[in-house]
Amino acid sequence: MFKEKTIVLGITGSVAAYKAADLASRLVQAGAAVEVIMTESAQKFIAPLTLRALTNRQPVTSMWQDANKFSIEHVSLADAADAVLIAPATANTIARLACGLADDILSSTVLATRAPVIIAPAMNCNMYENAATQANIAALKSRGFTFVEPESGRLACGAEGKGRLAAAEVILAALDAVLNRKNDLAGRSIVVTAGGTREPLDPVRYVGNRSSGKMGYALAAAARDRGASVRLVSTVDMPDSSGLSVIRVETAAQMLEAVRDAVKGADALIMAAAVADFRPSTVAGDKIKKGATSLDLKLEPTPDILSEVKGDFVRVGFAAETVDLIGNAKKKLAGKNLDLIVANDVTAPDSSFGAETNMVTLLFKDGHAEDLPLMPKRAVAEKILDYLAVRLS
Incomplete structure (x- = not known):
């Protein structure tokens, strides 16, 4: 290269x-x-x-x-x-x-x-x-x-x-x-989500996940560098956000509303965020004290952003899995009506949350798949955007 x-x-x-x-x-x-x-x-x-x-x-x-x-x-x-x-x-x-x-x-x-x-x-x-x-x-x-x-x-x-x-x-x-900077996304509007949502339990604690947001930020930065106008809906702050329109959120509900607004007129939505599947049914107004010997939590499903957000744009999702990677990713690809899903085994040591590298499989709507070797997250982002540039053209 x-x-x-x-x-x-x-x-x-x-x-x-x-x-x-x-x-x-x-x-x-x-x-x-x-x-x-x-x-x-x-x-x-x-x-x-x-x-x-x-x-x-x-x-x-x-x-x-x-x-x-x-x-x-x-x-x-x-x-x-x-x-x-x-x-x-x-x-x-x-x-x-x-x-x-x-x-x-x-x-x-x-x-x-x-x-x-x-x-x-x-x-x-x-x-x-x-x-x-x-x-x-x-x-x-x-x-x-x-x-x-x-x-x-x-x-x-x-x-x-x-x-x-x-x-x-x-x-x-x-x-x-x-x-090898490209300008093949010039004039395009792309929405990217990043980070893991935090669902509050009380004013101090939350239910969440280990997502670092690095993959989402790599996608946003790469799309920006290829000429796109990028709106980034994120739960985390990263140092290099210059040239990005960043919307900060915390919960799945907040992300849903932010994405609904951001995709108006967008050419593509890339859902790299790890959205919590469940949230506490009730949120305590004050910090829950440790006095009790146990604590029972009732959880309810969070909104499915990709299923609920409608529009005429290219839809890219992520599947972070621990078992049956391809099988589970294919179900999400079809169930959420995606054009592309990026399947990632988060149990692999160099592909886990927070790692600088990733090894993924790209599964496309037409049925074909592409296995990518272990590479930096920015390189993975460029591969995803290569597809997006061709799809949008």
């Missing part, structure tokens, strides 16, 4: 710098010409020789280096790039780019290039969450830079939190999406 593309890979001084070697190798295997730029601090973590062996090109480490044809005239490197990928990107590098500095070969290249820039941060969780870093990220996003969110987990410093470099598959999927 990167054949004959020139990718400038910027590596900065993070302990995750060793992971850039894997990225470089994968890009070369995919047919890209990889020009590596290493900051001075990056060379403390990984040797330029490693990147030279993987790319068959001498990494650029200085503004005044003679070994590479792009070294002295950094504008040439900026012009040659089809994309600039900075992975890992430290808080310091992000801050310098946000300020528009050009005092080394990496910052100079970024400032001079007209190619898209993709940034994959990696740093201590407190540094990432610091207001200054978040402001710098927001500033760069507003200028069109693409960010690949870091993962949460145990960091090299021993802390637990968000700051670990995203998986190579996720970074490369983001790079692919940017390089």
Whole structure:
């Protein structure tokens, strides 16, 4: 997917710098010409020789280096790039780019290039969450830079939190999406739902599910990037919602009303949200105290949004199942009169709620099916939108 593309890979001084070697190798295997730029601090973590062996090109480490044809005239490197990928990107590098500095070969290249820039941060969780870093990220996003969110987990410093470099598959999927950005949904209006609904039990507690909303947000962002006007009905907040019309809801009933309003004039509805099937029959006005030895709950069905919302638009649903994946998905496909249903086994470790990846089967109204391999949720979203673009045309 990167054949004959020139990718400038910027590596900065993070302990995750060793992971850039894997990225470089994968890009070369995919047919890209990889020009590596290493900051001075990056060379403390990984040797330029490693990147030279993987790319068959001498990494650029200085503004005044003679070994590479792009070294002295950094504008040439900026012009040659089809994309600039900075992975890992430290808080310091992000801050310098946000300020528009050009005092080394990496910052100079970024400032001079007209190619898209993709940034994959990696740093201590407190540094990432610091207001200054978040402001710098927001500033760069507003200028069109693409960010690949870091993962949460145990960091090299021993802390637990968000700051670990995203998986190579996720970074490369983001790079692919940017390089091969389509505009085939321009002029289309698409409604997407995301997250799991919360059905209140009392003012404090609720009945819900483990849906993170990541798949819905991936669909909304991908549709936006392909030119669509997107209305996102969501129960959760996500960082990159720029360019989306977001309607926040909590319950299934609220989502039903929001979707009914949003689909007016829409070309498609993609129901990626995990809507609770049941809700408490009565909601306590005050917090239920723990005094009793047991608590009996009476539940009633929630409204079936896909069945109740009518209109002349393409209908895409999701089936998150734990048993008989295909059988249950086919029943929903027919019972809800869908054009496409996306079947997902949520017991699979890399396809569970909250995972960054997904492995799904697409079941179509005409009876055919397509099994997709394990891939980042954004890549799954692009596959769904590929179908939608053809269907709408």
